[in-house]
Amino acid sequence: QKEVEQDPGPLSVPEGAIVSLNCTYSNSAFQYFMWYRQYSRKGPELLMYTYSSGNKEDGRFTAQVDKSSKYISLFIRDSQPSDSATYLCAMTIVKAAGNKLTFGGGTRVLVKP
């Protein structure tokens, strides 16, 4: 069983809808959670990071962490065709040097005009 599970999709939504993405994890020591967006044939681009349980908002994006359930989510409001990409969750145990990220497999999102 993988340490971080993520539904591969594809998740298809109409433009303007809310996109809901999530990851579950098994290692309760993970403290630091990130979401990356990856366009086709490009490198992952950091969207958001968070440490604590609860919500963090940045523009149209909201990241949610529930450590008791070992579950993280990313919501994209008012989705646009330009949001079509693969979204990767990542997490790590915070160390003094060299944080090794553990990634989910990614969810492919298609936003249709």
Added chain:
Amino acid sequence: NAGVTQTPKFRVLKTGQSMTLLCAQDMNHEYMYWYRQDPGMGLRLIHYSVGEGTTAKGEVPDGYNVSRLKKQNFLLGLESAAPSQTSVYFCAIGAPNRGGQETQYFGPGTRLLVL
């Protein structure tokens, strides 16, 4: 891509050939990482470095070697390429975020096909 460049962008190798992938940063960050990305597997850490002259193994180090002779450059070597090393390779740098913790920023990737 956060000042991270990777060379080459694409390469085809025959089994048994060797090659070196170069990652370069135009900043002064200590931490650098090499990942590989395969369908359905996400990104997996190969090797990493926490400073010039230091390297350490990640999750999938077998078949790869690395060197960090200069702070700006992190090299990934394949001594004898195998078809199982067909993948997309990403370099990342670790930079402090507003909270002072490290966040990783990725380069554009190198696509490698081993025949």
